[in-house]
Amino acid sequence: MAPLSLRRLTGTLLILVPLTFTICFTLLQMLFEYPDILRQPTADVLTKFQAGGNGLIAVWYVLTLSALLLVPVAVLMRRVLATDADSASLSVATAFGVLAGLVQTLGFLRWPFLVPHLAQAYLAPDASEAQRAAAAMVFEAFHRYAGMGVGEHLGYLSTSVWSLLIALNMLRLPLFGRWLGWSGMLLALGIAVGLLEPAGLELAGTINALSYLAWAIWLMVVGVVMIVRRGESVPALRPSPIAR
Template sequence: MTTLQRFTGLAMIAVPVMFMAAFTALQMTFDYPGILRQPASEILAGFSAGGAGLLALWYVFMLSALAFIPVGVLSGLWLWERNQAAAAFAATFGILAGLVQGMGLLRWVILVPSLAQDSADPAVTQAVFDAFHLYAGAGIGEHFGYLFTALWTISVAAALWHSHRLVAGIGTVLALGVLAGMVEPFGFALAGIINAAAYTLWAVWLVALGIIILRE
């Protein structure tokens, strides 16, 4: 086993585990992501009540998204000898996926704590939150995050098609499920459910891929 192979496999296991652990902790302590459908005033009040512990969870969640950047780089390097074009796309889309999702989650670490403490003009505070929530969260973090994550997965699947066809096929289907989240803002409510299920299974798929890499 090469050093590159070892690091790639370990990263593909560690990053989704870190992501899902932080996601689960936020579900338990902040009713995430259900709380995002509530009014801004309720979200900010809940964030303020969570204190430093909740802020730390959001920071870990953000780091888990950014940690996908090295996964993108490592996957590209590992796949280079199999399919150079697919490897180049995997590295590019992996970096972009980690970057845009990290940027979207950064608002919970930098902006939201300040808004949660600002009670001078609640209407203005809530308007600022809603604007960043839609643009940085739903737009940059989710819309583009879904796109680049799916494209990374399809690129990896293309490179693995001849050697691991079942893994590649499952990854492609899950990528389409992740892509479904892009149409939710246009009124397709079912898209959100499909996306959530696909993302959960995608994390399991990524761990399984990491194990396969370590066993090769």
């Protein structure tokens, strides 16, 4: 069993990171009508962004940092879940967890650094039609590549794989309880459904959004369990065959 100090550190991050992410996401809904705004014409998106001012940029920056903090969370979770009968799936999970933090960070980075410049160029009073067209083209290109491709598609994939494998490994440890493991696997599948949205399945976006919200709560619950439960009784259980 991992030292109590390590579990408390990991548990604290598991509470703070999704809580920060959820707060920022809520603020973006209020200030920027996110994510519905992304379905609007580019001119409307840039106008709304410009109107949000420095406060909106700050929210995007904090959201980006919260995504980056998934990297240490993934590394620490590996140490917490590691046992003498360590599993290959835990190593794979860590790789996907680190990837999840990195790709989501790369997807969000465009908002606090690139989009303010594009909005200013597009909405400048003396901007020519060619300048506006160029700014709109750059925005749409980064939106599809960095946003939809890297941040969302790879983000959904890596987050769902990490969550699924972490939840599987939780089943080996009495510290967490089987209900946390099974619920984590269910939420991982819900996040993965978002991969089908580009194929035209509109319901996939709703399922993904609801799963992410529940997933954030799930991470916080896991964090509380790590902090509150001392877990002196170390498992006399054999590793689950599915987690080998």
